Amino acid sequence: MRRDIFQAIADPTRRAIITLIALQAMTPNAIAENFHTTRQSVSKHLRILTECELVKQEQQGREIYYSLEIKKMKEIDKWLEQFRQIWETRFNQLDKVLLTMKKKKK
Amino acid sequence: MNNLLFDFTVDKPAKTIYINREFDAELSLVWEAFTKAELLDQWIAPKPWVSKTKYQNFKVGGKRFYAMVSPEGQEHWTIQEYTSIAPKINFKMYNAFADKDENPELPGSDWDHNFSEQNGITKVSITIYNESLARLEKLSDGFREGFTMSMKNLEELLANLSQK
Numbered sequence: 001m002r003r004d005i006f007q008a009i010a011d012p013t014r015r016a017i018i019t020l021i022a023l024q025a026m027t028p029n030a031i032a033e034n035f036h037t038t039r040q041s042v043s044k045h046l047r048i049l050t051e052c053e054l055v056k057q058e059q060q061g062r063e064i065y066y067s068l069e070i071k072k073m074k075e076i077d078k079w080l081e082q083f084r085q086i087w088e089t090r091f092n093q094l095d096k097v098l099l100t101m102k103k104k105k106k
Numbered sequence: 107m108n109n110l111l112f113d114f115t116v117d118k119p120a121k122t123i124y125i126n127r128e129f130d131a132e133l134s135l136v137w138e139a140f141t142k143a144e145l146l147d148q149w150i151a152p153k154p155w156v157s158k159t160k161y162q163n164f165k166v167g168g169k170r171f172y173a174m175v176s177p178e179g180q181e182h183w184t185i186q187e188y189t190s191i192a193p194k195i196n197f198k199m200y201n202a203f204a205d206k207d208e209n210p211e212l213p214g215s216d217w218d219h220n221f222s223e224q225n226g227i228t229k230v231s232i233t234i235y236n237e238s239l240a241r242l243e244k245l246s247d248g249f250r251e252g253f254t255m256s257m258k259n260l261e262e263l264l265a266n267l268s269q270k
Contacts, residue, residue, distance in 0.1 A: 083123070084114040086152050091112065091127050093149035097139055098131040105135075 013037065014045045018068065021055060025067035111229065125232040133223035136230060137194045140219060143170060151175075166191055171208055185210055186217075196220050201234075213237040 017031060032042040046066055049055040058065045110128040117124070129136050139145045143162035151157035154177045162170040168188050173181040183204045190198040202214030215236040222229050 083116075087114055087125055087127075088112065089152040090149060091129075093153070094139055095129065097145060097148045098129055098135055101135050101139070101145075102131060 011045065013041075014049060017042070017045055017049065018054065021066055022068045025058065025065040027063045027065055031066065110227070121236050123232075123234040123236075125234070127230050127232075129228045129230065130226070131228055132226060133194055133221055133228045136228040137221055140221075140230070141197065143172070146170075147172070164188060164191070171204070173206075181206065183208075189216075194221060 013035060016035070020026060020031060020034060028039065028043055028046060031046070032039045035042060046055065049066075050057065054069055055066050056069050058067065110130060111126055112128075113124075113126045115124045116122075139149065141164050143159035147157040147159055151174050156175050157172055158175055159170060159172040162168075162172075164170070166188055170186045170188075171183065172186075173183045175181050183206055184201060185204040185208055186199045186201050188197060188199050190196070196219060198216065198218050200214055201217050202210035202212060204210045213236075215234050218233040218235075220231040
């Protein structure tokens, strides 16, 4: 079955998995520890992500590590951009709060 | 919009995030906005999320316990313990996600805030050290599942990539 990239990100658990492994390769068990769900369910999500070519598997000894297919996701820095944006939004809100405080003082 | 400094850098090997921002206000106001719960609640949650502080005790060893509340009413709790306070100069805290009963989810992160003023412009420098980079996604407070803004970015990024 052919899968597309939008299927990969349609599910909140899969989005969370992408966020996790964007930072480091992880085993399915380590990934599953981050969710209130079964190991089987995490395996299913990993299979879908693999079929979408968003993640790749690598055998290291007895363990399989999953990592993000960087080429497909571009740089991790792009991913970090979201945190920058959250802070930017926050600080814009703070600018307004400070303006109100300044007016009250006068 | 304005020429106030804003920079945001991530040092991955050092597991540290550096944030610098200038504000067009005197230091005492900025200090208040960062240290008083009723003011923090007005800006710390990116809309449409709201911040609700259950209690705050701004002194060394004291805590702020608050929730980020989504438009659907989902609550993500955070507990912050103040570890050092030099009034209007610096304060440090240990930040950890928690459940609604104040049980922290460790490890958390160390936050350091520095304040300085020049010609009526106040600069705030924030350093966030996180023990585990795998938890970096949680640095943005309670946005474990919900961050719609970032997901929109991801979707756009993926849409661009899939067109190539």
